[in-house]
Amino acid sequence: MSVPEDAKMTPSGKWGFLTKKVKGHQGMIIGSAIVISVIAIALLAPLLAPHDPYHQDLMKRLVPPVWDSRGSWEHILGTDHLGRDYLSRLIYGARISLLIGIGAAVISGLIGTFMGVMAGYFGGRVDMVVTFLITVRLSMPVVLVALAVVAIVGGSLQVVITVLGLLLWDRFAVVMRSSTLQIRSMDYVAAAQAVGCSISRVLMTEVMPNVVNNLIVITTIEIAHAIILEAALSFLGLGVQPPLPSWGLMVSEGKDMMLFEPWLITIPGVALFLLVLAINLMGDGVRDITAPENRN
Amino acid sequence: MLFYTIKRFGLASLVALTVSFISFGLLYLSSDPAIAMAGETASDADIEAIRKLYGFDRPILVQYLDWLQRALGGDLGKSYYFRTDVSALIGERLPTTMMLGVSAISFAILFSVPLGVAAAIRPNSIIDRFALFLSVMGQALPSFWFALMLIVLLSVNLRLLPTSGSDSWLHFVMPTVVLGYYAAPAIMRLTRTGMLEVLSTDYIRTARAKGLRPTVVLFKHALRNAIIPVVSLAAVQFGFMLGGSIVVETIFALHGAGFLAWESITRNDLPTVQGLILVFSLFYIVLTFFADLLNAWLDPRIRIS
Numbered sequence: 001m002s003v004p005e006d007a008k009m010t011p012s013g014k015w016g017f018l019t020k021k022v023k024g025h026q027g028m029i030i031g032s033a034i035v036i037s038v039i040a041i042a043l044l045a046p047l048l049a050p051h052d053p054y055h056q057d058l059m060k061r062l063v064p065p066v067w068d069s070r071g072s073w074e075h076i077l078g079t080d081h082l083g084r085d086y087l088s089r090l091i092y093g094a095r096i097s098l099l100i101g102i103g104a105a106v107i108s109g110l111i112g113t114f115m116g117v118m119a120g121y122f123g124g125r126v127d128m129v130v131t132f133l134i135t136v137r138l139s140m141p142v143v144l145v146a147l148a149v150v151a152i153v154g155g156s157l158q159v160v161i162t163v164l165g166l167l168l169w170d171r172f173a174v175v176m177r178s179s180t181l182q183i184r185s186m187d188y189v190a191a192a193q194a195v196g197c198s199i200s201r202v203l204m205t206e207v208m209p210n211v212v213n214n215l216i217v218i219t220t221i222e223i224a225h226a227i228i229l230e231a232a233l234s235f236l237g238l239g240v241q242p243p244l245p246s247w248g249l250m251v252s253e254g255k256d257m258m259l260f261e262p263w264l265i266t267i268p269g270v271a272l273f274l275l276v277l278a279i280n281l282m283g284d285g286v287r288d289i290t291a292p293e294n295r296n
Numbered sequence: 297m298l299f300y301t302i303k304r305f306g307l308a309s310l311v312a313l314t315v316s317f318i319s320f321g322l323l324y325l326s327s328d329p330a331i332a333m334a335g336e337t338a339s340d341a342d343i344e345a346i347r348k349l350y351g352f353d354r355p356i357l358v359q360y361l362d363w364l365q366r367a368l369g370g371d372l373g374k375s376y377y378f379r380t381d382v383s384a385l386i387g388e389r390l391p392t393t394m395m396l397g398v399s400a401i402s403f404a405i406l407f408s409v410p411l412g413v414a415a416a417i418r419p420n421s422i423i424d425r426f427a428l429f430l431s432v433m434g435q436a437l438p439s440f441w442f443a444l445m446l447i448v449l450l451s452v453n454l455r456l457l458p459t460s461g462s463d464s465w466l467h468f469v470m471p472t473v474v475l476g477y478y479a480a481p482a483i484m485r486l487t488r489t490g491m492l493e494v495l496s497t498d499y500i501r502t503a504r505a506k507g508l509r510p511t512v513v514l515f516k517h518a519l520r521n522a523i524i525p526v527v528s529l530a531a532v533q534f535g536f537m538l539g540g541s542i543v544v545e546t547i548f549a550l551h552g553a554g555f556l557a558w559e560s561i562t563r564n565d566l567p568t569v570q571g572l573i574l575v576f577s578l579f580y581i582v583l584t585f586f587a588d589l590l591n592a593w594l595d596p597r598i599r600i601s
Contacts, residue, residue: 027432135307136314139584141539141576144557148569149322151561228438232543235440236558251441262448269441277436284432 021289028285034278042094050076051085053092053245058083065263077267080253086264089245090271096246097227097275100161104226105219107165112172113215117203119173120180130173137170146229147238155241160233164226175218179211213290220283224276231272247272300592300599308585312578316367319573320360323566363570372571377563382571385556390575392552393541396471401534403476404483409526412487413519416495427488431481439540443474443547460549471548475540479533486529490522524594531587535580 022028041048057079064071065078065086077086119130149163183189184207192202231248233239240246242253247268254264330347338346347353351362363373372382415424450470451459458467494500495518503513541554549555553572560568592598 132307132311132314135311136318139311139315139577139580140319141536141542141573141580143539143542144561144569144573144576145319145322147542147558147561148573151564152323224436231438232440236543236546238561248438248440251444255444258444258448259452265441265444265448269438269445272438272441273436276438277432280432280436 018289022285025285025288027281028289031278031281031283031285034274035282038094038275038278039098041091042098045091045095049085049088049091051088053084053088054243056082056084062257062261062264064261065267068263078263080250080264081257086250086267089250090247090268093245093247093250093268093271094275096157096240096244097230097272099157100164100230100240101223101227101279103161104164104168104230105222107162108167108169108222108226109172109215109219111166112169112218113176115169116173116176117180117207117211120177121184121199121203121207123181127177130177134170134173137167140167142167142229143232146233147236150233150238155233155239157240157244160230160239164229168222168225168229171222172215172218175214176211179214180207183207183210213286217283217287217290220279220286224279224283227272227276227279297592297599301589304585304588308581312581315577315581316364316574317360319570319577320363321356323570324356324359367574372574373567375560375565375568377560377565377568382567385568386553386571386575389551389553389556392550393538393545393554396468396475396541396545396550396552397534397537399468399472400475400537401479401530403472404479404533405530407476408480408484409487409523412484413491413514415484416488416491417514419492424488427484431484434477434481437477439474439478440543440547442477443470443544446470446474447547467548467550471544471550474547475537475544478540479530479537482533483526483529486526487522490525491518494518494522524591528584528587528591531583532580535583538579539576 060075060079060083061081063075063079063083066073066076068078071078075085075087077090079085080089115130115133119127146163146167150159153159153163189202189206192206197205230239230246231251234246234248235252237252240249242249250268251265251272254261254268258265330343330350330352351359354362366373370383372386374380375382375385378385411423411427411430415421415427418424447459447470450456457469458464459470460467500513500518503517504510508517538553541552542557543554544550545552545554546558553575557569557572559565560572588598
């Protein structure tokens, strides 16, 4: 009997197989390309930014971007109402968005994964408590609670990251709970328990590796979610505070002049949209590649 | 069914109680209401007097129970800023938000259910791809920015719609779209998945084999079954929308509960903020409670487990 051609593994093994799948997924490629560029821009901000993002020049307020007839190459994307270089602020703004997205997702991921895995693995009372906490969390209006807490405690990068991290763990908990529940009934988990592995060992070596794909997908969703929420909070004036170049704050500062200088809100908005879109495309890609059956 | 209803009701009440406790603790522990009330120019003695007068010097649990007792009777306290009853204030603003919420969820359903059905009839067709494209785009669009772009395009450039206020139905068009589009992708995807699943079942094949008209099979046999989970998703999304109305109402200056939330947050008006969190959560809890009951009624398997 001969093995069917496509059932043979490629010489490079598992990674070659994965690379092939990634190459066939357009969304994944576009998404990753944008995300990697934004990360690079954020890391290399001091080298890439043509000006100091905080330097005000009141003689050069509201210079339009270069494609406008009044624009110049000195300020490619123009300047804001305080004469600060818009491109430089946009570049430094990528740092804030990524920092908040990743920071909040790490905090909420730790909380949610812990709760979800515990609930799924132990079931019974633990599961009841966790399910109850998830319901409580879902019943609280996120934007309202986040705004209220930031208003009271005072807006700063750390506060926004912490507040969002403490609010966005619900999806992690829901998905980790159901994936762990599924893995828990597998024979290899029973085998590990029968051999006498400790609970933490079963969780780390048998359960976690099998739920990590789902974890990655949820992480991308929550990073995107946190970035959008931070922008909305900053836009309302109760997130990251000026003079930090948060994209949401840039839209908010440009809002009053949007009728005459619409590029002031278009540019940071497009940046925000592209980054969130790219992260979502990447997440969808990871899901399609690791679990094609969940695509619908 | 009765037992299930009682159980769900008990759970919903417990959730409501926990939410109220958490939000109370969150707001009152992270700030000093006496300082907020006295204002910035007050002396230490004034602050101390206010603390005694309003009972802020008592333990947090006592204060919470006191607040809860009055809240159960419909008294949410007095607003620091507006100097009126919080419940009356919220009651006055809620209709606008409800109207916005109802029109937004209707918009989302009317837009995404037909699109989801059309996408499911021909998977991987142009319509399916277009629906997927729209939902991916929609999920990445920040609502506050979308709102501003609509204002620039529709009000300023085309002069079609008013930008702010709540005088006529025209004022609700843009807020409805901005609040509704966010729920649309999820509803569309769930409709599509549900339809795909139902369309591949045996009873659909039987119905088709009997020679029933395709539209009858599609709407009477398939959609009726596929729509069940969509109903409860729509209820959940409606609950989320009221929470999201804060951004939309602030931008379009619609004087609803969301706008009130923003006003009271920026003025440190804790009783109003606390009352609004309670009302928004209660609304969500009641919605999911009825959605659960509806599901259990439509699908007996849920009741039993």
